[in-house]
Amino acid sequence: MTLEHKYVEGSPEAPVLLLLHGTGGSPDDLLGLARELSPDAAVLAPFGPVSEHGAARWFRRLAEGVFDHEDVIKRANQLADFVLEAREKYGLGDRRLVAVGFSNGANIAAAVTLLRPEVVREAALFAAMSPVPEPPSHDLSGSRVFLANGEHDPMAPLASTEELIGLLRERGADVVTQRHRGGHQITPDGVRAAVKWFTP
Numbered sequence: 001m002t003l004e005h006k007y008v009e010g011s012p013e014a015p016v017l018l019l020l021h022g023t024g025g026s027p028d029d030l031l032g033l034a035r036e037l038s039p040d041a042a043v044l045a046p047f048g049p050v051s052e053h054g055a056a057r058w059f060r061r062l063a064e065g066v067f068d069h070e071d072v073i074k075r076a077n078q079l080a081d082f083v084l085e086a087r088e089k090y091g092l093g094d095r096r097l098v099a100v101g102f103s104n105g106a107n108i109a110a111a112v113t114l115l116r117p118e119v120v121r122e123a124a125l126f127a128a129m130s131p132v133p134e135p136p137s138h139d140l141s142g143s144r145v146f147l148a149n150g151e152h153d154p155m156a157p158l159a160s161t162e163e164l165i166g167l168l169r170e171r172g173a174d175v176v177t178q179r180h181r182g183g184h185q186i187t188p189d190g191v192r193a194a195v196k197w198f199t200p
Helices: 032-035 069-088 104-115 160-169 186-197
Strands: 005-008 016-020 042-046 050-052 054-058 060-063 098-102 122-126 145-149 174-180
Touching: 005 054, 005 069, 016 032, 032 042, 032 098, 032 186, 042 069, 060 174, 098 104, 104 122, 104 160, 122 186, 145 160, 145 186, 160 174, 174 186
Parallel strands: 016 042, 016 098, 098 122, 122 145, 145 174
Antiparallel strands: 005 042, 050 054
């Protein structure tokens, strides 16, 4: 497998959750959120492959909030290929898969959603911003995306979040948003909104 990861089996009837941690995080960070969304889901939780001063990330950045877009594209394809490998290795077949990401993890999930929609069709993104400035014009009419963002988030400014929402909707994705008055965090209201979105 191309990425170090954790895999937890779930009920065969339940979805698979692809958990994508934030900068400096680990595969265990979002397990509680995963159980809120789907208690019986299988969990596929890779480690971010990029080290920034020892902190695990999904792609390089040139400065705070300034992404290395070439690396974003490279790493999004790496993650998409990993998901396809995992489907085969763990016998997941065509089970529903939902990417769940926070911060840097949400950004790489957004990138895969835009760049490789055949791999990730559903994503729950917490504190996400636009990861690539001019993604290809893929048809995302089969994609569902949930975004929860803080109105006072210095790390994921709402202008960049709105840019991401526009890119998704222009390509036909079904987008649901939740706003809170906080900053760079996952809030209880955001989780409740995500649970509602998760079970359409």
